[in-house]
Each structure stands twice: as C-alpha cells, then as structure tokens.
Amino acid sequence: MRIGLFGGTFNPVHNGHLKAVYEVQKRFALDKSYIIPSAIPPHKKQDGVVDAKDRIEMIRLAVLNSPDIMESVVISDVELKRSGPSYTIDTVLHFKSILPEDSRIYFILGLDAFLEIDTWKSYMDLFLLTSFIVITRFPAKQNDISIMRKSLENYLQNRISLNYKYSDSESCYVNNERKPVFFFDVNPLNISSTRIRRLISQGRSIRLFVPEKVDDLIKTKGLYL
Ligand code: ATP
Ligand code: MG
Numbered sequence: 001m002r003i004g005l006f007g008g009t010f011n012p013v014h015n016g017h018l019k020a021v022y023e024v025q026k027r028f029a030l031d032k033s034y035i036i037p038s039a040i041p042p043h044k045k046q047d048g049v050v051d052a053k054d055r056i057e058m059i060r061l062a063v064l065n066s067p068d069i070m071e072s073v074v075i076s077d078v079e080l081k082r083s084g085p086s087y088t089i090d091t092v093l094h095f096k097s098i099l100p101e102d103s104r105i106y107f108i109l110g111l112d113a114f115l116e117i118d119t120w121k122s123y124m125d126l127f128l129l130t131s132f133i134v135i136t137r138f139p140a141k142q143n144d145i146s147i148m149r150k151s152l153e154n155y156l157q158n159r160i161s162l163n164y165k166y167s168d169s170e171s172c173y174v175n176n177e178r179k180p181v182f183f184f185d186v187n188p189l190n191i192s193s194t195r196i197r198r199l200i201s202q203g204r205s206i207r208l209f210v211p212e213k214v215d216d217l218i219k220t221k222g223l224y225l
Pocket of ligand 1 (some may be wrong): 046110192
C-alpha cells in the first residue's frame with residue numbers, strides 16, 4: 001500500500017488543500033491518504049486557531065462533498081488525541097506502528113512548510129522514516145523555475161544531507177541512507193487559510209475558496225469573525 005500523510009492546521013481547510021491531495025494521489029498512485037489536523041500547531045500563534053472539533057468537522061464536510069477524494073481519504077484524529085504540541089515525528093512513528101510493514105509512506109507538504117523543516121523536532125530522523133512529496137508552485141517563467149529548483153536543491157543538500165542527488169530516472173532526490181524527496185508541481189490555487197480568515201473578518205465572501213458546506217458551517221458557527 002502506498003500511503004499519503006497530509007498534516008497541517010487546516011484553519012480552515014480550503015480548495016487548495018483538497019486539490020493538492022487529489023493531484024498527489026493521482027500522480028503517486030496512492031491507495032489512501034490521511035489528513036491529519038494538528039492539535040496545537042507548534043509553529044503558529046495559537047491566537048485565531050479555532051477549536052480542533054470545528055477544524056475536523058470542516059475537513060469531514062469538505063471530504064464528504066469531494067467525490068474525487070472521498071473514497072481514498074481518511075481523516076485522522078491521532079494528533080488531537082495526543083496531549084501537548086503535535087510533532088510530525090510522533091505522527092509518522094504512529095503510522096509506522098499501525099500500518100503493514102511493506103507500506104510506503106509519503107509525507108505531503110507545501111514548499112513553504114518544507115523550507116522550515118529544519119525547525120521541526122527530530123527532523124533529521126524524519127528523513128530516515130518517510131519519503132516526502134513537496135508541493136511546489138513554480139513561477140511561470142522558465143528562468144525563474146531553474147533558480148527555484150536550485151534553491152530547493154541547496155536547502156535539501158545543505159540542511160539535510162549532501163548525499164541527496166537528483167535522479168532523472170526516479171524524478172526525485174535520492175540518498176542511499178535516507179528516503180527520497182519528490183518535488184511535485186501542482187497548478188497553483190492561490191489560496192491560504194490566512195487569506196480566508198482575513199476575508200471573513202472583512203465580511204467578504206469565501207465561497208470560491210472552500211466547499212459550500214464548509215462555508216455554511218463557518219457562517220452558522222460564526223467562526224473567524
Ligand atoms: P495558513 O495560511 O494558516 O498557514 P495554509 O493555507 O498554509 O494556512 P496549513 O494548514 O498551514 O494551511 O497547511 C497545511 C499544508 O497544506 C501545508 O503543508 C501547506 O504548505 C499546504 N498548503 C496550503 N495551501 C496550499 C495550496 N493552496 N496548495 C497546495 N498546498 C497548500
Ligand atoms: Mg501554512
């Protein structure tokens with residue numbers, strides 16, 4: 001089984017997240033992906049993060065109303081059940097312990113998150129335990145693309161391991177001691193939860209950015225006002 005793990009705050013979940021999961025599942029032929037909302041995001045000010053129950057309910061509504069992913073995505077409350085901050089290393093170890101041994105685990109994250117990975121707890125160990133799929137949003141100009149690729153490569157080699165080398169045949173960075181790192185360019189959806197929260201607080205519509213049922217729940221509960 002090929003398994004995706006997609007962690008985040010999801011405050012709130014939006015169409016960018018859903019599209020990312022769908023595209024990754026297709027490209028990497030994943031059998032199943034887990035969306036894993038964090039309890040206390042270690043990297044975010046807790047201000048403005050709504051209750052975990054509301055965040056998970058919004059993800060549930062979003063997935064149930066997305067026919068492309070509803071059968072292959074599972075929402076995991078593993079980080080919500082743990083006490084204290086949610087660390088990805090604990091989550092990956094958890095999934096390694098419950099999944100069949102021959103499972104291939106891919107941790108899915110955006111480029112913005114990946115470029116901060118050297119601030120995560122036990123991040124070096126993560127590269128021994130799980131492959132990564134880094135969702136990039138490449139700029140339109142060919143010239144900018146090569147600059148961006150170079151800076152990604154520098155980060156991976158200088159902060160993680162000089163042994164990461166690009167393999168053309170596998171289309172990813174490989175390393176004989178560590179798991180591969182894939183960069184996957186998704187057609188950009190220029191959406192973030194921050195932008196959605198800002199629109200709501202300005203009284204503007206978010207209808208284009210989240211599934212309708214999520215919009216309804218946010219309105220009913222008066223979230224992010
Ligand atoms: P915030 O603005 O509060 O940081 P966010 O939109 O970045 O919210 P997170 O919960 O922080 O959402 O993100 C979870 C994961 O989804 C991260 O790995 C992030 O990089 C990725 N992600 C966020 N927005 C998009 C998008 N539009 N397309 C693809 N991936 C995204
Ligand atoms: Mg973010």
